[in-house]
Amino acid sequence: MNVRILGVGQLARGDDAAGLEAAALLRGEPLDGVEILDAAADAAALLAQIEGAAGIVAIDCARGGGAPGSIVKRGADIAAWPQLRASSSHGNALAGALALGDALGCLPSQITVFAVVGQNFTMGGAISPAVAAALPELARQAMREATCMKRG
Template sequence: MTTLILGFGNPDRGDDALGPIATAQLGGAHANPLTIDLAGVTTLICLDAAAPNGTPGRIHEFDASAAQLPAALEAVSSHGFGLAAALELARALGELPPRVLVFAVEGVCFDHGAPLSPAVAAALPELQRRVRAVPGA
């Protein structure tokens, strides 16, 4: 079983840096959704920030193996080509790994040059704990 942990986001835009920061701490890679090679991957774990939906720092978990991510998650992407669109492209091309888990943390500040907000920074240890609990991670 091959597990790939990918972090999505812009490291220079406040809470959008969550994906790259968390992934680096977990030994994964910062990703451009258009350049991901999924050959041989059996479990894909994606880490990304999401726009606030009531509680900054709240961690949402989605199993995208058999179903699309919620439409609300796609609508809040700060990327030109978001994570949900990348996963659906891989699904349409028959390249989506058998198991795809997405962890999205609600952010509050996506300003250029801003650091992680306190709420998102405080969520990092729990996010890492959840990812490490995934078999094979």
């Protein structure tokens, strides 16, 4: 079983692309036993990506919860954490997937969510400078976490 790193977010919505961009940085340095995926846009498909993994590291962008560009780390309880709801236009797929997986009892035992706090979620907008500057660190933290999970 692999550990999966999921980049969560949407392109062309400003900082909401941060999780996808950070995941893209990691594709340049692949590691055995760690898969890097772009997360699906809805809770059901996202849960299919989560189920069956040895561990999940999700990287997302949050609205609020700290200064823009700061990185917050949480466990699977993100579902009960409204102030960090991602700004995806299709609702909060990640929180939905985790809540659904919890209800069905099919979540992996190791789940970590890293979120960079965004500030600009404008349709078509670019990633804001503070968030762009935080992407390499976000990617590094995600990979470090995945490596720990892989070792068990």
